[in-house]
Amino acid sequence: MRHFIPVCIFSTLLLLLAAQALSAAPLAQEGKKTVYQRLVTHPGAKLYDGPGADAAIVRDPVTTFTVMYIYDRKDGRVQVGAGSDKPDGWIDSAMATEWPQAITMVFTDRTGRDPVLFFRDHKALENVCRLDQIGPAIRNFQKEISASGASLPADYPVVAAEPIASAVSEDNFYLLPVLSVDDQFYAQQGPRLLEVASINPGVNAQASAGADLRTGFAFVIDTTISMKPYIDQTIQLVRKLYDDLEKSPYADKLAFAVVAFRNNTERTPGLGYTAKIISDFTTVKDRAKLEKALAEVREATVSSHEINEDSFAGIKEAVDHLSWQDYGSRVMMLTTDAGPLGAGDPASSTGFSPQTLADYLRANKIYLTALHVKNPRAAANQKYAAAAYRELTRQSDNQASYIALDASTPAKGAAAFNKVAGILAKSYEKVAAATAEGKLLPKPEARVAKTPEDEARRIAESTGYAMQLQFLGNKAKATAPEVVNAWIADADLQKLAENPGNAPVLAVEPAVLLTKGQLSNLYKQLKLLLAGSEQAFLNGDADLFGQIASAAAQMSRDPGQFSLHPDRNLAENGLLDEVLDGLPYKSVIGAMSRRDWEDMSTGQRDAFIKRIKSLLARYEAYDRDATHWESFGAANPADRVYRVPLSMLP
Helix, strand or coil: CCCHHHHHHHHHHHHHHHHHHHHCCCCECCCCCCCECEEEECCCCCEECCCCCCCCEEECCCCCCCEEEEEEEECCEEEEECCCCCCCEEEEHHHEEEECCCEEEEECCCCCCCCCEEECCHHHHHHHHCCCCHHHHHHHHHHHHHHHCCCCCCCCCEEEECCCCCCCCCCEEEECEEEEEECCCHHHCCCCEEEEEEEEEEEECCCCCCCCCCEEEEEEEECCCCCHHHHHHHHHHHHHHHHHHCCCCCHHHEEEEEEEECCCCCCCHHHCCCEEEEEEEECHHHHHHHHHHHHCCCCCCCCCCCCCECHHHHHHHHHHHCCHHHCCEEEEEEEECCCECCCCCCCCCCCCCHHHHHHHHHHCCCEEEEEEEECHHHHHHHHHHHHHHHHHCECCCCCECEEEEECCCHHHHHHHHHHHHHHHHHHHHHHHHHHHCCCCCCCCCCCCCCCHHHHHHHHHHHHHHHHHHHHHHHHHCCCCCCEEEEEEECECHHHHHHCCCCCCCECEEEEEEEEHHHHHHHHHHHHHHHHHHHHHHHCCCCCHHHHHHHHHHHCCCCCHHHHHCCCCCCCCCCCCCHHHCCCCCCCCCCCCCHHHHHHCCHHHHHHHHHHHHHHHHHHHHHHHCCCCCECCCCCCHHHCEEEEEHHHCC
């Protein structure tokens, strides 16, 4: 009997603790269990210790545009918390904007596009989009904003702009949460009109690369058996570039690195390596070190197991292991006569598709140009290789940083490489020199490149302009504009005016703010989907859903839902994370039903599996990325968030 009271007390304490734990959870969005309601705070918001009018102020002010979870609503106030584990206090509901979905826009690279304008309201932006002559109106807005700065008239149609003379600093993690979308012009290849807030928490995402613009130029070269002329040309080109740099006052502003790649060494042990650093970035004063390393580079003595090579391994090796942190301008040049190993290829060391590798390069602010040596011996593979490298190097202006080299003879190929690579390297040297002299490069003019040399100049102008704007933004600590509510176009209105009927040049791209936990759950669910689809594919079994049910049972999920509701798609069956449900885009995987799988050809099923594998590889890289996860002040590591592009969701 004497043990009864302590047991009761202990049980009561457990119940109280359980009740507290339950009350500490944020409010879930309607119809969801793990996707919580959020808001962003307005300037002047205060945090109170309760909902009543006599509640004490516990924080004044709350940092403008803080993203917070919603725990409760009462008497015109909202209970909020920086993390999902506990509330911090109450704010007036009028001093915040609720954010129904975790969709945020991200500014695209400024490869020739105009700055984004933030319009006062929907009507102001709609009126501009309906003008017969949009171009003059946009130019006038830009001129007035540049002249007046922040002192615009109260009724002016534009309330703010993306920095005009620079990009937003990489040190400033910003958010452009989407509040609503108007698609009325989208069907006619026009822009989407987006209602957004513009949030600049001032979180340091990463360190800037110094006071002067320095360019890191990485040669990523194919050293397989057919590439000897280009290995030799790379050595000669680097020597010539160093000779020229020794006469320049900006010799220390350009450094070269070399990375070599081949193919899978398990398939072909005689290759020696899949990818390796030949030399890290070296300036002209240390040229002897790089030249010595280059002189020891040899082409492979045996052929790879197939016509494609693991070029993506060379690119990823360069991204991961070169000293990019010392360079504000980051460029890479790939030279190969082969296509890449495809996503999902068991011989691929990265598992990346062109799309996922392009996202990896963008996250690391590296601009890649692909030089595709069109060797007649690889004629059957050239169409595939060109498509892959165009997708890999596609820029925000819809043009690819891809150059095809005529290698109908080794001499022609070597000469073409020497010209194009030299133009690229010298052009980036000029970007560094112009920046050192305080000169802002003009925005590149749209032009049609008639020769590989013309294309090299176009690419260098476009990427050089974007890199210079980024450097200037980093140096000036340029921030995204802070607005409570505004409307923007997702495409460059000036480009639409200049090129009616062409595909829009995106000025912003959508991303989803995912927490660590949500990304982990999505990864696990895609692994489950991959296990089921691979088993169905290998067995020649059309019953993908049956295979998924089997895999689900092994993970202690409820497999019964797949057999009870065979006509539902994967999302309706609860396979994919509910964070994806309701987003303003069509999920190819989530919308898939049993009938869709049965109707697929063998090639389509193979492509489906490869896409899943590629996404899984990218999610692993997101998880390892220490630079771009942000906490917004939340103490719980699970509340850290990452801006995952919509294109990287299933």
